Amino acid sequence: MMPNEIVNPLLVRKYNQPLPRYTSYPTVPFWNEKLETEKWQSLFVGKYAEQNHVNGISLYIHLPFCESLCTYCGCNKKITTNHSVEEEYLLAIEKEWKLYRQLMKQTPVIRELHLGGGTPTFFSANNLKRLITTILKTSIVHPRHEFGIEGHPNNTTREHLKVLYALGFRRISYGVQDNDPEVQRVINRIQPIENVKRATEEARAIGFKSVNFDLIYGLPLQTLESIERTINETIELKPDRIAFYSYAHVPWTSKAQRLFNENDLPDAESKIQLYLKGKELLTNAGYADIGMDHFALPHDELFLARNEGRLHRNFMGYTTQNAGMLLGLGVSSISDTGNAFAQNEKTLHDYYIKINSGELAIRKGYCLSKEDIDFKKYILDISCKGAMIFNDDDLPLLRTYTFPKLSALASDGLVEWDTKGAKLTEQGHYFIRAVCSAFDLYLQRGVQSEKPIFSKAI
Numbered sequence: 001m002m003p004n005e006i007v008n009p010l011l012v013r014k015y016n017q018p019l020p021r022y023t024s025y026p027t028v029p030f031w032n033e034k035l036e037t038e039k040w041q042s043l044f045v046g047k048y049a050e051q052n053h054v055n056g057i058s059l060y061i062h063l064p065f066c067e068s069l070c071t072y073c074g075c076n077k078k079i080t081t082n083h084s085v086e087e088e089y090l091l092a093i094e095k096e097w098k099l100y101r102q103l104m105k106q107t108p109v110i111r112e113l114h115l116g117g118g119t120p121t122f123f124s125a126n127n128l129k130r131l132i133t134t135i136l137k138t139s140i141v142h143p144r145h146e147f148g149i150e151g152h153p154n155n156t157t158r159e160h161l162k163v164l165y166a167l168g169f170r171r172i173s174y175g176v177q178d179n180d181p182e183v184q185r186v187i188n189r190i191q192p193i194e195n196v197k198r199a200t201e202e203a204r205a206i207g208f209k210s211v212n213f214d215l216i217y218g219l220p221l222q223t224l225e226s227i228e229r230t231i232n233e234t235i236e237l238k239p240d241r242i243a244f245y246s247y248a249h250v251p252w253t254s255k256a257q258r259l260f261n262e263n264d265l266p267d268a269e270s271k272i273q274l275y276l277k278g279k280e281l282l283t284n285a286g287y288a289d290i291g292m293d294h295f296a297l298p299h300d301e302l303f304l305a306r307n308e309g310r311l312h313r314n315f316m317g318y319t320t321q322n323a324g325m326l327l328g329l330g331v332s333s334i335s336d337t338g339n340a341f342a343q344n345e346k347t348l349h350d351y352y353i354k355i356n357s358g359e360l361a362i363r364k365g366y367c368l369s370k371e372d373i374d375f376k377k378y379i380l381d382i383s384c385k386g387a388m389i390f391n392d393d394d395l396p397l398l399r400t401y402t403f404p405k406l407s408a409l410a411s412d413g414l415v416e417w418d419t420k421g422a423k424l425t426e427q428g429h430y431f432i433r434a435v436c437s438a439f440d441l442y443l444q445r446g447v448q449s450e451k452p453i454f455s456k457a458i
């Protein structure tokens, strides 16, 4: 467990720069390549044949509907109260799965399954059961599988939890964000603490092994007092994991963020104080800082995986499973074969047109070069293990782009390094995004992304 040390606020200020969260490398804004469906299919088939029987696969299913719009939201979602949309969407996912099943020469071994959104619990328990049953009836479930879902505390019912538990789900992540009624009003997410408590207790009673809360700092009207109350109420419910995210203000891509008054947002200095207060309360309560916004109690699998060097990172954030590849189903979902990424169409309209005409819904993607694969591994190693060994072949690039950055990071006490490798210091754990960026050749070379969308680290 990491010591409960104080983060140097001067460094927090210095490194509060717009940087990616590194759930992929290269990061999505640099995927400027049109990926032909045939090429993606052949990459998928090749990697699947190699990985499925060895490591199994991860499956992510995006369920995009929400009943009301949270104004801070940057997710791909569709707001509706009309639940008849469930049927059309499920039919499309079933067709997409069938298209991929035709490419799979062996029965898929599902190691990780994650339902994200949107609001997956917008769907009825019966419809979720139908979806998962359809996938699993032609698959093998890996003996060390991990199935998880993102639940909304307002509409996750006991029925949902019972059905999901019976299907093998043991992890649930609740979007809590903030408990303060005024903050909830301005972000249009009215969610009484009683709902969070009920949903948490029901999940535990039914047998879920890991309950995660997502919290956000930097929301409009948040104060040190309000964040302290939210964190203390959270600690009382003892979620096994907490993701304490920085609010990403990107009104140029998330139109809903234009709905609240920018003057209500805490300024940079106050936002840092909110983060430091939250972190202090969480670590004092026994949560370990796993890195990049994640905290976990010492019994939680994420904490154990981190200590045993088994942590992995993908589009779902940190995970304890390292399946050989990730298949994303549904609108806007991203797949990752290790040597290529593909993203599905981002609007329901375009997604339905492609799927209903019998083709995969690929919108864009990226094929990684050897250089990308090597530097992706460095970024994964630093994010998940806190250390890396350099390949001799990469030394010319490292000398040009990375070593000068490492020298600067080392002088701030964030890394220790030589020409053989690098490792994070205790202080460096709190600045992983900055350390990762030293290995991001796209940023270091000043390559222009399609859109400047990275939010500040804090």
Ligand code: SF4
Pocket: 065, 066, 068, 069, 070, 073, 074, 075, 077, 117, 118, 119, 152, 175
């Ligand atoms: S934050 Fe979640 S529930 Fe709210 S609109 Fe976005 S996806 Fe939907």
